[in-house]
Amino acid sequence: DEPSPAALVDALNGVFGRHAHMRASHAKGFCISGEFISSGAGAKLSSAKHLQANTITPMIGRFSIGGGNPNAPDNARNLRGLTLRFDIAGGERHDLLMISSPMFFARTPSEFVEFLAVRKPDPATGKPIKEKLDAFNAANPHTLLQAKYVASQPVPASYATIPYWAVSTFYLENSAHKKTAIRWRAEPVANQQGLSDEEAAARSKAFLADELTSRLENGPVEFQLYAMLAQKEDNLIDPTEVWPTTRKEVLVGNIRIKAQTAQACDTTTFIPTVLPAGMLPSADPTLPVRAAAYATSLGHRLSSPK
Numbered sequence: 001d002e003p004s005p006a007a008l009v010d011a012l013n014g015v016f017g018r019h020a021h022m023r024a025s026h027a028k029g030f031c032i033s034g035e036f037i038s039s040g041a042g043a044k045l046s047s048a049k050h051l052q053a054n055t056i057t058p059m060i061g062r063f064s065i066g067g068g069n070p071n072a073p074d075n076a077r078n079l080r081g082l083t084l085r086f087d088i089a090g091g092e093r094h095d096l097l098m099i100s101s102p103m104f105f106a107r108t109p110s111e112f113v114e115f116l117a118v119r120k121p122d123p124a125t126g127k128p129i130k131e132k133l134d135a136f137n138a139a140n141p142h143t144l145l146q147a148k149y150v151a152s153q154p155v156p157a158s159y160a161t162i163p164y165w166a167v168s169t170f171y172l173e174n175s176a177h178k179k180t181a182i183r184w185r186a187e188p189v190a191n192q193q194g195l196s197d198e199e200a201a202a203r204s205k206a207f208l209a210d211e212l213t214s215r216l217e218n219g220p221v222e223f224q225l226y227a228m229l230a231q232k233e234d235n236l237i238d239p240t241e242v243w244p245t246t247r248k249e250v251l252v253g254n255i256r257i258k259a260q261t262a263q264a265c266d267t268t269t270f271i272p273t274v275l276p277a278g279m280l281p282s283a284d285p286t287l288p289v290r291a292a293a294y295a296t297s298l299g300h301r302l303s304s305p306k
């Protein structure tokens with residue numbers, strides 16, 4: 001049986017606690033705004049208006065640290081998020097949620113709940129029950145790939161110096177109704193840059209917001225948005241399984257972040273299945289449940305006491 005939206009949010013709250021006004025996941029973060037400049041190269045794959053040639057589309061978004069801890073240290077090897085909402089001419093929307101890892105930790109909503117359940121602190125010790133955690137990890141090694149990837153990467157010097165992936169597969173559909181399976185990847189225009197362990201230790205636990213403020217004083221923060229094209233053998237439904245990096249990619253445009261907008265995006269929730277004509281979700285089972293789970297988390301943070 002599929003877990004309910006409340007069960008998905010409770011599973012996150014069970015590990016991280018429930019914090020007033022905060023997202024159940026990616027709790028720490030700040031809002032941004034900018035624009036998307038289409039290269040026109042995506043037009044042959046998708047009829048989506050913001051991918052057509054000579055198109056500039058306004059965007060809002062958010063940078064975040066993964067997990068539900070609103071005080072997660074920026075100077076540790078954490079997962080990060082880059083979320084974007086393209087406000088397409090004519091009133092359509094494209095919400096694009098990405099993380100700084102090419103894979104997710106769960107294949108299905110039930111696995112998401114189980115993964116978190118074995119990490120929930122035992123009230124007696126304040127720690128997860130080791131036997132349960134070890135048994136789950138041994139039986140489900142694919143759920144550890146994301147943590148291994150994150151641990152293998154240095155602490156980024158900036159939100160602007162790491163790549164991000166949407167992880168799940170989507171379909172692009174063109175005007176001839178031809179569908180192409182793709183995965184999104186955003187590549188930083190500033191070079192990839194990580195910190196040594198000594199440099200990271202010397203940064204504050206909240207350095208990333210200030211770092212972005214000073215960076216934006218010198219001009220926009222840019223990413224190139226690529227659609228990675230699936231080959232026949234690629235897995236289209238399992239977000240824990242990465243495609244080879246040799247896949248052909250189409251550069252659909254430039255993400256240009258121009259400003260920080262404090263908490264301006266906190267009264268909304270970004271939903272990965274909110275897509276314009278010309279884009280469709282795949283059958284990845286982690287996609288459809290997110291709309292209701294994200295709305296549940298939004299409801300909690302809007303209704304939490306002042």
Ligand code: HEM
Pocket residue numbers: 008009012022023024025026029062063064081082083097098099104108109112165166167168239268269270286289290293294295297298301
């Ligand atoms: C069963 C699967 C998943 C569940 C239940 C889940 C749950 C959640 C919840 C409850 C939130 C907070 C929403 C809010 O308050 O607005 C959230 C945020 C987020 N999730 Fe997921 N998630 C799932 C899968 C994923 C995947 C595969 C990605 C990969 C891109 C992802 C990336 C994010 C990001 C980037 C945010 C922050 C959005 C923002 O900045 O507002 N999630 N998730």
